[in-house]
Amino acid sequence: MYDHVFRAGAIGTMMLPHRIVMGAMHLNLETRDDDGAALAAFYAERAAAGAALIITGGVAVNAVGAGGPGYAVIGDSRDRAALSAAVRAVHDRGGRIALQLFHAGRYARPGAGEVVARPVAPSPVYSGFSRCTPREMTPGDITTTIDDFAEGACTARALGFDAVEVMGSEGYLINQFTAPLTNLRDDAWGGDAERRRRFPLEVLRAVRAAVGRDFPVLFRISGNDLVAGGTPPGEVTALAVALADAGADALSVGVGWHESPVPTVQSQVPAGTWAAVGKALKRALLAVGHKDVAVIAANRIHDFAQADEALSGGELDFVAMARPFLADPEIVAKSAAGRPDQVNLCLACNEACIDRSFGTDRVSCLVNPRAGHEEEFPPPQPARHRSGLFGRYAVIGAGIAGLEAARTLAGLGHHVEVYEAAARVGGQFRLASQVPGKAEFAETIRHHVRELREAGVPLHLGRRIGGEDVPELRSFDGVVLATGVRPARLSLSGAELPHVRDYAQAFADPEALHGRLVIIGGGGIAVDLAHTLTTDPDAKVTPEEFLARHAVPENAPRPGTEPAVRGALREVTLLRRGPRIGAGIGPSTRWVVLRNLKSAGVQMLTGVTCREITPAGVIVTDAEGRDRYLDADHVVLAVGQVPVRHLAPLLHEAGVPVVTAGGAAGTDGLNAVRATAEGLRAAHRI
Ligand code: SF4
Known part of the structure; x- marks a missing residue:
């Protein structure tokens, strides 16, 4: 199964056992005051489950290049300590980790915190994303920034990273130099195609010189900016070839800017849409003899069947997946074991990941609320590894909050029984699966139910629990009340x-x-x-x-x-x-x-x-x-909605420990992300 994925491949001098790269994700864990514990725990779990090469979220090469207050800056000793912890954690589990060298340019968000001064960019072109007009970089700023990339690469190598990736896509600084829309200069750094691509090339050359020929260097190139005035297609191809000439070991191909009118990573985008962009660049490289430069496709490939299909024609070398690793840290191990049915699929909803990455809240995942909280909540244990005394718990309500609570309790080794008044599980979440672009919400329900069945959890469907049932519930050590909402x-x-x-x-x-x-x-x-x-x-x-x-x-x-x-x-x-x-x-x-x-x-x-x-x-x-x-x-x-929680006072009165989760706990700010997070927490609190 997945023969194209599960074969070894190389990025420069680095051999990797399979063709999936865990793509860069900004997590808002990078600058927490915890010596890198949360960041290390996040990466460690994924490395332990087979993520062969992990790319960190963007680490700014200087303070003005930070995307916001939650971004690590390579020159900051505290941030370096956290990154070191991540490197050790990944290496201890047999994985490899690359540091992404990042500069936000005009996408840095001033006012988001003290870290970011007024953003800089090739030209003072207003950004609707950051809502600011950046300061135009002087020639001196430009050469200093190139030096900062090189210094950052040196530091990465010294910290033990296995590779670096230069962030040159998605509309960040380097990409701003290549696009006529944002590079209005007429000097050595802009004015025609050759001068527009000078900055990315100088950055790559400086990075390569800093780390030496044997250290893998990836470059994240924008295969299509998807904005009017973006880098013209011919210039993208010319840049790809020039980067290969300048010593890039791999091109990871991104698409789209934050200001693009074309959706790129939303669920409305058909899976696999952007693989064609990477394939076109691979053909261009092969045409000029660059057969050793790996091309990595990215965006909207979210399971191994799609990755295998993308790799099958031999026109791509690797596939980068990011959000699927949030949804299921074990996606590689489960897919390698021929058990794709066990994978908790990413829904491309962006609700707990990309949307949060624009702010300062921890990035997590709607379908896996443990993501980003690995050090707080231990991973579920297979039954054979469990020891100790366990309890008996009832979960009332099998909407998404109840399902999350039940699978967490079962994963902790407890005896769990689930009671659901309807004939089917899923509650409001099942309604959502009817919405265009949300059909895969049904997959989450299927996944959670399969987990419960494999754990031997009885699901009592069509069983409405009323006040008369409370005496029976006293036989449990506690109840998670996840009875949801009704329409107001x-x-x-x-x-x-x-x-x-x-x-x-x-x-x-x-x-x-x-x-x-x-x-x-x-x-x-x-x-x-x-x-x-x-x-x-x-x-x-x-x-x-x-x-x-x-x-x-x-x-x-x-x-x-x-x-x-x-x-x-x-x-x-x-x-x-x-x-x-x-x-x-x-x-x-x-x-x-x-x-x-x-x-x-x-x-x-x-x-x-x-x-x-x-x-x-x-x-x-x-x-x-x-x-x-x-x-x-x-x-x-x-x-609006009204919480359904009439059982709570009856359970309290009967002395049954009870924790509410999801809509039953209240409707303020209620959404599926909050519901699953509360399901997880309720299971640990009860
Ligand atoms: Fe995927 Fe949604 Fe989870 Fe983000 S929050 S990783 S898009 S399921």
């Missing part, structure tokens, strides 16, 4: 009319909704529902269609249109009292979803107060204070 009702004239339903009823039977539809509510659930109701669930987009739709081959990236609009079937209007539709959706995803809604013709009204629901519509007062009548064949209420 709306106190509004007409809310009880027959054509009005709540969001759960709408998800349960979307085919019953047709014609003109008004959704009262504009939060994440309302947006998901509108997306579901306006998209053909059977429509599949191939990578080729996706690229064509976004005009990627012509290098004129543009917002794509939703291919599978069901606008003819339904005319949807979203009504939100507040100012922002989908306010709780993460920044990496919200713009994609809202654009899809727009292309589906969904009307999104904000600042609206609903006055009355009538048999044929909804009376509202709009943001300008005008009363309006909106025709509607159906009205759906998505106006």
Whole structure:
């Protein structure tokens, strides 16, 4: 199985046992005041489970190049100590680790902390990502920065790293030099193609000179910037060849900038879409005789079947995966053992990883809330390794919080029983699996249930626990109450009319909704529902269609249109009292979803107060204070949720230790990330 993945390969002088590289992820663990304990524990677990080469998150080569306050700076002795701890931890488990040399340029976020001074860049071009206009680098700044890259590489080698990767893509400093959009200079560092690629080449040459010929140097190149005014395709190819000439051992091929109108890593992007970009560069290198420079594909390859497929034609040497290692630290070991069914799949939701990496919260994972907290929560133990005394626990509710609590308890060796009132597990999470781009949420449920079954956990489905069952629950050492939420009702004239339903009823039977539809509510659930109701669930987009739709081959990236609009079937209007539709959706995803809604013709009204629901519509007062009548064949209420936790006081009264998790614990800020994190914590607290 996965024959193309599981064969040895080389990056320069470094032999690796298989073809998967754990790609760079900024974790917000790098500068914690813990001597690198959390960072080391994170990497150690992955190295122990077969991650052969780990690339660290970007480590800034100087303070002004840090992406924000959570970024390590190579010149900082405390950060170096943390990095050393990570190196030791990986080496102790037989893995290899490369340090990513990073400079954010105009993507550094001033004001995010004291670490970052005013960002610098080739030219003072405003960035919507960092919301600032950087200072133009002087020629002196440029040569000093090149020296900083070289110094950083030297330090990495001295710290025991096995390789370095120069970050030259995703719109960061080096990429800003290669793109006409952000390099407006007309001096030795800009003005034409050759001068625009001088900076990356000088950086690479300096790094190579600093570490010597035998030390592996990878370069993360932008295969396609996906922004108007980005590096032209011919210049990308010329840069790749020049980097190979200058001694790069591998090119890791990224795509897209933070300002790109084309989604690159969101679930709406078909898996494997970007492998073609890496293959094109490999062909260009082979055409000029660079057969020993490894090409690494990245972005939207999230399981080993896709990686094997990408590698199968021999046009790629390695595949870099990042988020899948957050979702399942053992993805390599499980795949090598021929057990892909055991892999906890990354959903490409970005909710606990990329979205958090823009701030200062620890990066973690929706489907694996232990990620980033490895030193806090011990890994689950196979039954044969367990010893000691264990308890008997009940988990009431098998939504995502309950499933997480149950699998954690089972992994700790306890006897667990799960009670679920519905006939199926999953709760709200199962509803989400109907939403376009979220079909794989069902895979998480499948994974967790398989784990529970393998651990021998009884799942009592269709078993509603009531007050009369509390005496029976006293036989347990404790209860995790994860009974979730129910849709909130709306106190509004007409809310009880027959054509009005709540969001759960709408998800349960979307085919019953047709014609003109008004959704009262504009939060994440309302947006998901509108997306579901306006998209053909059977429509599949191939990578080729996706690229064509976004005009990627012509290098004129543009917002794509939703291919599978069901606008003819339904005319949807979203009504939100507040100012922002989908306010709780993460920044990496919200713009994609809202654009899809727009292309589906969904009307999104904000600042609206609903006055009355009538048999044929909804009376509202709009943001300008005008009363309006909106025709509607159906009205759906998505106006929040109410915790279901009536058992909690009864359990307390009966003296049964109880911990609530997920929606049952409260609905403020409730989402799947919070629910799974609480499931994990409840299992450890009970
Ligand atoms: Fe993948 Fe979502 Fe986990 Fe990020 S939070 S690693 S995207 S499942």
